[in-house]
Amino acid sequence: MEFINPNKVFGLGTGSTVNYLIKEIHEAYVSKGQSITAVSTSEETTNLARRLGMNIIDLDQVDELDVVIDGADEVDPKNNLIKGGGGALLMEKIVASHSKQFIVIVDDSKIVSKLGKFPLPIEIVRFGSEKTKSSVEKLLSRLGYQKPKVYFRGAPSGKYVTDQQNYILDLHLNEIEDVRQMYQGLIGIVGVVEVGLFIDMAAKIIIGDTNGSCKVI
Ligand code: DER
Numbered sequence: 001m002e003f004i005n006p007n008k009v010f011g012l013g014t015g016s017t018v019n020y021l022i023k024e025i026h027e028a029y030v031s032k033g034q035s036i037t038a039v040s041t042s043e044e045t046t047n048l049a050r051r052l053g054m055n056i057i058d059l060d061q062v063d064e065l066d067v068v069i070d071g072a073d074e075v076d077p078k079n080n081l082i083k084g085g086g087g088a089l090l091m092e093k094i095v096a097s098h099s100k101q102f103i104v105i106v107d108d109s110k111i112v113s114k115l116g117k118f119p120l121p122i123e124i125v126r127f128g129s130e131k132t133k134s135s136v137e138k139l140l141s142r143l144g145y146q147k148p149k150v151y152f153r154g155a156p157s158g159k160y161v162t163d164q165q166n167y168i169l170d171l172h173l174n175e176i177e178d179v180r181q182m183y184q185g186l187i188g189i190v191g192v193v194e195v196g197l198f199i200d201m202a203a204k205i206i207i208g209d210t211n212g213s214c215k216v217i
Helices: 016-028 043-051 089-097 129-142 179-187
Strands: 010-012 037-040 055-057 065-070 099-107 120-124 149-152 167-172 192-195 204-208 214-216
Touching: 010 016, 016 043, 016 065, 016 099, 037 043, 043 055, 065 089, 089 099, 089 120, 089 192, 120 129, 129 149, 129 167, 129 179, 179 192
Parallel strands: 010 037, 010 065, 037 055, 065 099, 099 204
Antiparallel strands: 120 167, 120 192, 149 167, 204 214
16 A cells, blocks of 8 residues: 555556455545546456546556556566466556556465466467467477466366457466576467566565565565
């Protein structure tokens, strides 16, 4: 909360952590009559924020944002992240890229020595999605990953469709040896829109623990 200036437009990520933040913002400002304007990274965030009385505007209506606050699925010692467990990685990355400060809130269970235990989400276009999936599998074997499992999120009951009308592939890698090499390889595949690796983006990580205290790194 202390990183938010209620008089300036800020960015709101997506997920259960951000949902708590939205409720706190409502409590601290909106419920006391202060108007709050934010840019959102998903329909889920937009719906909750609007329901709690906030104005949500389009990213293109603002110049650079001062602050964007989001959650993450994993954080490594260099503050690189896996994101996209909630399915909003593309919009989250676009909004975070237009912010002076990208701040991430996690609990200590998400701090890891190497990224990859959490399946890496990538957003791919729906056209030719099986072909894109094979290209991803070929890349992973070339990079030395033995029989990596790559799944369409939501399949087989019904493939998950993102707010931007794309699919998500979850890559079960266990450990990502070289995050930059992985990012470069995946983003170079035609059909891949964005990768849930957020490298060198987070300015601060706020880590909460089960005692209710938190530290900022
Ligand atoms: O999908 C996402 O990128 C979310 O922000 C995710 O990284 C954090 O979600 P959570 O707060 O529900 O754990």
